[in-house]
Amino acid sequence: MSERDALDVRDALFRDVPAIAALAADTLFEAWSEASYAALLDAPGARVLVADAGAALVGFIVAQRIEDELHVHTLVVDRAARRRGVGRKLLGASFGERPPRRVFLEVRRSNGAARAFYASLGFEEVGVRSRYYADGEDALLLTRDRPEGPRVEGVGL
Numbered sequence: 148m149s150e151r152d153a154l155d156v157r158d159a160l161f162r163d164v165p166a167i168a169a170l171a172a173d174t175l176f177e178a179w180s181e182a183s184y185a186a187l188l189d190a191p192g193a194r195v196l197v198a199d200a201g202a203a204l205v206g207f208i209v210a211q212r213i214e215d216e217l218h219v220h221t222l223v224v225d226r227a228a229r230r231r232g233v234g235r236k237l238l239g240a241s242f243g244e245r246p247p248r249r250v251f252l253e254v255r256r257s258n259g260a261a262r263a264f265y266a267s268l269g270f271e272e273v274g275v276r277s278r279y280y281a282d283g284e285d286a287l288l289l290t291r292d293r294p295e296g297p298r299v300e301g302v303g304l
C-alpha cells in the first residue's frame with residue numbers, strides 16, 4: 148500500500164471473503180474458514196468491514212453490536228500495511244453512526260502490538276479470562292467507555 152492509495156473502509160461483500168480468510172490465516176492462530184466468514188456477513192448484529200486499498204484488501208474487522216455495547220471479535224491489518232492508521236480507521240468505522248456506550252474485546256496476553264494499539268486509543272485492561280484461547284493462553288479483557296475523557300481523534304469515541 149503506497150502513501151497515495153486511497154483507503155476505502157466499507158462493509159464486506161461476499162466477494163471479499165477469500166481475501167478476509169487469507170488475511171486471517173496469515174496472522175491469527177485460530178483463523179476461521181471462508182464459510183465461517185461468509186456466514187457472518189448475514190448474521191444479525193454482526194458488522195464486518197474491510198479496508199480496501201484498491202489493489203487489495205489490507206485489513207478487516209469483525210464486531211458485534213449488543214444493544215449499546217460493541218464487542219470487537221477480530222481486527223487484522225496486513226503485515227505490510229501496519230502502522231499507517233488502518234487499524235484505527237477500521238475500529239472507528241465499526242462504531243457506525245451511533246457510537247456505542249462501551250467497546251470491549253479480548254486480546255492475548257502475549258500480543259504486545261495489539262495491547263499497545265488499544266492502549267494508544269484509551270482502552271483499559273480490566274480483567275483476565277483465564278485459558279481463553281484453545282492453546283491455553285489467557286486473554287486480557289479490554290474496555291473503552293465513551294463518556295468522560297478526551298475524544299480519540301479519528302476513532303469517534
Ligand SMILES: CC(C)(COP(=O)(O)OP(=O)(O)OC[C@H]1O[C@@H](n2cnc3c(N)ncnc32)[C@H](O)[C@@H]1OP(=O)(O)O)[C@@H](O)C(=O)NCCC(=O)NCCS
Pocket residue numbers: 174220221222223224225228229230231232233234235236252253254258259260261263264265267
Ligand atoms: C493490532 C493491529 C490491528 C494494529 O493495526 P495498525 O493498522 O498497525 O495500527 P495503527 O497504524 O492504526 O496504529 C495506531 C497506533 O497504535 C499503536 N500501535 C500500533 N501497532 C503498534 C505496535 N506494533 N507497537 C507499538 N504501538 C503500536 C501506535 O500508537 C499507533 O500509532 P503510531 O503508528 O502513530 O505510533 C495490527 O498490528 C494487527 O493486525 N495485528 C495482528 C492481529 C491482531 O493482533 N489483532 C488484534 C487482536 S483482536
